[in-house]
Amino acid sequence: MIAEKDILVLKCNAFLRPKEMNALYRSVYEQMEAGVIVVVPPYVEPILVPAGTEVKISEFVPSNEKGERDG
Numbered sequence: 615m616i617a618e619k620d621i622l623v624l625k626c627n628a629f630l631r632p633k634e635m636n637a638l639y640r641s642v643y644e645q646m647e648a649g650v651i652v653v654v655p656p657y658v659e660p661i662l663v664p665a666g667t668e669v670k671i672s673e674f675v676p677s678n679e680k681g682e683r684d685g
Contacts, residue, residue, distance in 0.1 A: 622646060623662035624654060624669075 622642070630638065638658070645652045646667070653672045654660070660669040 619664050621662060622652065622664060622667060622669075623660075625659040625661050626657060627659055628657035 624642065626635075626638070638655070642652055642654065650666050651668045651670060653670050656671050656673065658671075663669055
């Protein structure tokens with residue numbers, strides 16, 4: 615069972631293509647696994663943040679596997 619203290623809830627205030635959403639999800643998941651600081655783009659709003667975790671807003675844009683932006 616996952617305790618509430620382990621749950622990170624983020625709200626995305628933009629429409630994303632499935633590929634973009636998956637890239638964002640992978641990025642956040644990998645950051646949570648690696649440490650306690652999560653960097654998200656400006657269109658993501660932290661709703662519930664576990665103790666000891668810091669969420670920073672950045673101009674970071676998820677990219678596809680080739681390192682190119684979709685669009």
